[in-house]
Amino acid sequence: MSDELIDKTDKKRKETNGHSDLKETNTGVKVKLFYGPEDLSNLNYKAALNDPGQYPYTRGIYPTMYRERLWTMRQYTGFSTSENTNSRFKFLLEQGQTGLSLALDLPTQLGLDSDNPMAKNDIGKLGVAIDTLRDMEEIFDGIPLDKISASFTINATASIILSMYVVAAEKQGVPPAKLRGTIQNDIIKEYIARGTYIFPPEPSIRLIGDTIEFCIKHIPKFNSVSVSGTHICECGATPVQGVAYPFLTGIAYIREVLSRGYQIDDIAPLLSFHLIAGGVQFNFFQDIAKLRAARRLWARIMKEQFQSKSEKAMQLKFSTGGMGGGLTEQQPLNNIARIAFYALAAAMAGSQSMNLPCFDEAYAIPTDEAIRTSLRIQQIIAHEIGIPDVVDPLGGSYYVEHLTDFFEQEIKAEMERIDKLGGILKCVEDGAIQKQLAHQAYEIQKKFESKEMVKVGANRFQIDEEEKELEVFEVDPQTLIRQIGRLEQIKAERDNIKLKNALETLQNAAYAKKNLMPYIMEAVRSYATVGEIVGKLKEVYGEAKQASIL
Amino acid sequence: MSVKRPIRILIAKPGLDGHDKGAKILAKGLKDAGMEVIYTGIRQAVDSILTAAIQENVDVLGLSILSGSHLSICEELMGKMSKEGLDDIVVLVGGFIPKKDVNRLKELGIAEVFRPNSKINDIVDFIQDKVSNKEMEK
Numbered sequence: 085m086s087d088e089l090i091d092k093t094d095k096k097r098k099e100t101n102g103h104s105d106l107k108e109t110n111t112g113v114k115v116k117l118f119y120g121p122e123d124l125s126n127l128n129y130k131a132a133l134n135d136p137g138q139y140p141y142t143r144g145i146y147p148t149m150y151r152e153r154l155w156t157m158r159q160y161t162g163f164s165t166s167e168n169t170n171s172r173f174k175f176l177l178e179q180g181q182t183g184l185s186l187a188l189d190l191p192t193q194l195g196l197d198s199d200n201p202m203a204k205n206d207i208g209k210l211g212v213a214i215d216t217l218r219d220m221e222e223i224f225d226g227i228p229l230d231k232i233s234a235s236f237t238i239n240a241t242a243s244i245i246l247s248m249y250v251v252a253a254e255k256q257g258v259p260p261a262k263l264r265g266t267i268q269n270d271i272i273k274e275y276i277a278r279g280t281y282i283f284p285p286e287p288s289i290r291l292i293g294d295t296i297e298f299c300i301k302h303i304p305k306f307n308s309v310s311v312s313g314t315h316i317c318e319c320g321a322t323p324v325q326g327v328a329y330p331f332l333t334g335i336a337y338i339r340e341v342l343s344r345g346y347q348i349d350d351i352a353p354l355l356s357f358h359l360i361a362g363g364v365q366f367n368f369f370q371d372i373a374k375l376r377a378a379r380r381l382w383a384r385i386m387k388e389q390f391q392s393k394s395e396k397a398m399q400l401k402f403s404t405g406g407m408g409g410g411l412t413e414q415q416p417l418n419n420i421a422r423i424a425f426y427a428l429a430a431a432m433a434g435s436q437s438m439n440l441p442c443f444d445e446a447y448a449i450p451t452d453e454a455i456r457t458s459l460r461i462q463q464i465i466a467h468e469i470g471i472p473d474v475v476d477p478l479g480g481s482y483y484v485e486h487l488t489d490f491f492e493q494e495i496k497a498e499m500e501r502i503d504k505l506g507g508i509l510k511c512v513e514d515g516a517i518q519k520q521l522a523h524q525a526y527e528i529q530k531k532f533e534s535k536e537m538v539k540v541g542a543n544r545f546q547i548d549e550e551e552k553e554l555e556v557f558e559v560d561p562q563t564l565i566r567q568i569g570r571l572e573q574i575k576a577e578r579d580n581i582k583l584k585n586a587l588e589t590l591q592n593a594a595y596a597k598k599n600l601m602p603y604i605m606e607a608v609r610s611y612a613t614v615g616e617i618v619g620k621l622k623e624v625y626g627e628a629k630q631a632s633i634l
Numbered sequence: 635m636s637v638k639r640p641i642r643i644l645i646a647k648p649g650l651d652g653h654d655k656g657a658k659i660l661a662k663g664l665k666d667a668g669m670e671v672i673y674t675g676i677r678q679a680v681d682s683i684l685t686a687a688i689q690e691n692v693d694v695l696g697l698s699i700l701s702g703s704h705l706s707i708c709e710e711l712m713g714k715m716s717k718e719g720l721d722d723i724v725v726l727v728g729g730f731i732p733k734k735d736v737n738r739l740k741e742l743g744i745a746e747v748f749r750p751n752s753k754i755n756d757i758v759d760f761i762q763d764k765v766s767n768k769e770m771e772k
Binding site: 190191194196202203204205206209210274278279280318319320413414446447522523525526529530533542551553554555556557558559630633634 | 649650651652653654655658659661662663665671672673675676677679701702703706707730731732733734749750751753754755
């Protein structure tokens with residue numbers, strides 16, 4: 085370039101403050117060629133950033149962050165059948181693991197017993213089948229429940245599974261106050277993305293309120309809700325929606341419990357979030373900025389809208405994960421690089437916990453090697469390359485602070501837009517959100533197929549390679565036979581009069597809109613099945629209709 | 635002379651799995667290609683899928699299966715279809731289908747299996763070919 089041309093370009097850039105160079109990123113955000121002091125001229129350090137551990141927690145919720153305590157490294161350790169879950173758990177405990185994660189099969193998640201014809205293809209697949217308390221007792225047999233933390237991927241039937249866990253502990257002599265763990269218990273994203281809903285939204289949210297209330301009173305160490313933004317991002321939600329919708333969801337749960345006379349500072353600390361770093365619409369700096377913005381916005385909402393006074397209520401606790409959606413089946417080792425970038429973004433954003441996808445996830449049930457590699461990625465970031473030494477290392481970056489402001493405004497605007505349309509519940513009930521996400525997912529697919537969106541190895545820089553053989557979950561017919569046999573036996577052995585009374589009392593409590601937890605626990609003690617409890621509640625609540633999405 | 639109507643297709647999600655992003659993307663793609671698309675929604679029993687196929691008088695039935703239950707579902711469905719005399723409906727399967735199962739599915743009468751990484755346009759072309767050939771055979 086001639087000097088004259090450089091001068092001219094420079095002049096133009098100054099005149100337009102860089103806006104002549106706007107470029108659309110892979111996520112549709114328009115960015116300038118570079119950012120400078122003028123982009124942060126309105127930044128007030130104390131109000132917008134402040135030191136780590138100080139309101140509004142933009143730079144992290146704890147003053148010392150990873151220097152004192154690293155993020156929790158979790159890797160999903162695969163699925164298990166009821167037969168080997170107990171021994172697998174005991175093995176993991178011997179290895180020094182203290183947190184156990186229980187995956188449940190789809191029938192259990194949907195309130196269908198193993199002898200229900202709709203369940204036949206899915207029993208014991210993707211997780212353990214739990215029909216009655218007996219299954220829960222056997223899974224945790226000989227495992228001291230006051231010494232471990234258990235997490236359950238369960239939503240529509242969370243109140244029942246939690247009740248079974250509490251009763252199983254009771255039988256071991258462990259009081260509820262000593263139990264630690266997490267239930268996912270986030271129904272709204274089930275209507276939007278994951279599909280394991282049973283009842284209509286309104287009673288479902290009341291049930292979530294029941295579990296939160298029960299946890300506040302009796303199991304204070306239990307995380308009663310993990311509100312997830314990751315599933316909806318895999319279904320087409322934008323990065324902005326991936327924070328806005330879980331925030332609206334969390335607020336809906338909070339309002340439900342507030343209406344029962346609790347204070348914001350009792351409720352909010354029990355909520356945690358699972359947000360995406362990675363995935364189909366990953367952009368390194370934007371994902372970091374989005375999570376910093378999320379922290380600031382949540383603190384402001386808690387303080388300004390809900391008059392929270394407690395730090396714990398204002399601090400946004402989140403785990404991060406990129407699910408497999410951004411990974412490719414082609415040249416799978418490239419995924420290790422992608423996963424490392426996801427993890428680096430999550431660490432630089434100050435996440436409390438990380439679970440990463442695995443490099444073979446696009447075509448297989450992750451192997452031990454792939455699971456271990458994802459754990460090693462976290463350990464390399466934690467112990468080898470200096471990331472934990474300084475809190476919020478990108479704080480003050482012209483670009484990242486600009487993006488943080490941008491995402492805070494966009495997330496807020498999306499929350500307001502949904503509220504104007506009648507709120508998150510209405511938009512989920514009438515399918516407006518599902519429709520929009522389906523549209524966005526379709527647009528992403530078209531961009532991928534037209535190569536406008538680059539996926540290295542999949543639509544650019546391809547090589548000739550054999551198509552990988554897919555691995556899918558197959559049901560062991562023995563699992564099915566054993567589980568149904570066991571269910572028959574329990575049904576024959578239990579006190580059916582006591583059971584009938586418990587179920588009827590539960591149903592009356594549901595009609596009366598009482599907190600159902602004590603009633604569900606009573607039914608569980610009588611060895612009621614998950615399906616019997618759900619059946620009684622269906623008679624009261626009805627079933628959720630599927631919103632039309634086309 | 636008969637007026638040519640658009641191809642009608644039912645996209646269905648049998649079984650309990652609720653992940654239907656792929657089903658919805660394809661439904662939209664087929665619609666954009668000028669077809670009439672009906673989507674059953676998730677968690678459908680084989681019987682209700684067949685009822686919908688009959689009521690909607692479809693040319694094509696597309697099953698989206700990610701749960702690994704494709705063989706047992708397709709055995710049940712194809713058996714019932716031939717009993718009901720619905721053999722002229724073109725049945726397609728998409729989703730997580732291992733290569734080793736493709737031939738078995740075709741033996742059951744599935745016209746084609748679209749595995750992950752299939753392109754919308756390829757599916758559109760296949761359907762158009764298959765349905766117009768069928769009309770000519772009549």
